[in-house]
Amino acid sequence: MNELEAKTTFSRELLAWYRRGNRDLPWRRSRDPYFIWVSEIMLQQTRVDTVIPYFNRFVERFPTVKDLAEAPEEDVLKHWEGLGYYSRARNLQAAAKEVTERYGGRIPDDVEAVRGLKGVGPYTSGAILSIAFNRPEPAVDGNVMRVLSRYFCIDEDIAKPATRVGMEGLARELIPEGAAGDFNQALMELGALVCTPRSPHCLTCPVMEHCAGRIAGREEELPVKSKAKPPKPQHRLAVLAKRADGRVLARQRPAQGLLARLWELPHVEAPGVDTWDSAEAGPRWLAETLALEGVGVAPTRHLGDAEHVFSHLHWYVRVWGAEGALFEADGPEASALPMAASAAGGDAARETAAGYDAAGEGLSGGSLPEGYRWIDRADFEALAWPNVFRKILAEHFGGAE
DNA sequence: TAACCGTGGAG
């Protein structure tokens, strides 16, 4: 069998396998390009089983591009809470606004236009165009690279961007006439169900007969993929400051970067693990650093530790409780914050404290720094939190989910 | 190019 025949056979058999039966997924029940789009964004680096409930809630709340474009951002983030990679949500809404304004609310059936939308890269544009419009565009994700690496016995490192470009060329050649959407989904379906990362199920594979990787006995060692760097450890000190009325001090993260615009307990990075782990230096560092930001708290009780692993960071979070959280500059509680009024942060701490009343009931002058808020249980449930803080606060508010 | 960006399931 020559090379062309091998490719043709692969495509025909794979497509037939897919059409014989595939998974019943929510976004496959619709031909709405918007639904395809939403699903593809959610599926970036995220498993199908995880996405399904999020997808259902999302399209129920935002049934059209226009609904999404007009929604408050906090509403969109709340529907993304727990799914991770939150810039996807903000980019999706920004793109929905662009589709509404420039394309009248309809996803354009056009390669350049789709590729130009925020959050849509080479994979996602190919997926949208092929699945929604049956355009013969490749959609090369991790599944596809694994399948092609094995079937064609390709040794290139799939972690390198250049390899994906090459795979796209190959995948483009493989698309059967008039069947781009089904074929691209077939490739991914095979990778997800049969040609799995470990222990591929070659015995039940529809294309095993001509699979060069299997024939070479290399199905377990392909694809070649260089290892990712381990996440960098970071030791963080957080404060759970409780007001007399039960409200807790929280703050919203900046609009850019990690966990952008999500809510969290105030926390700072410890200068080292020793400070983090010290019952004296830890809370002192926490109070002094927050004082410099204009927040006066007196952390006294170690409530517990939490751990959270991101793709590139490993957080060790120590949570300190602060009762009657706020101090008054010249009052008795000022001494509960060692050095705050004397050392480096003295001026800032004094300035901060001026806004609080003596009883620790909260603000007397409404001068919490930008982004900070006293929240109750209802606020906690309405706002969007990263998982690590949602767990901590769920415990505090009595299991509220 | 390489770093940045979350979370959870599977083995």
Next chain:
DNA sequence: TCTCCAAGGTT
């Protein structure tokens, strides 16, 4: 417990 990594994109 630990490692891998999933329907990637942006900077």
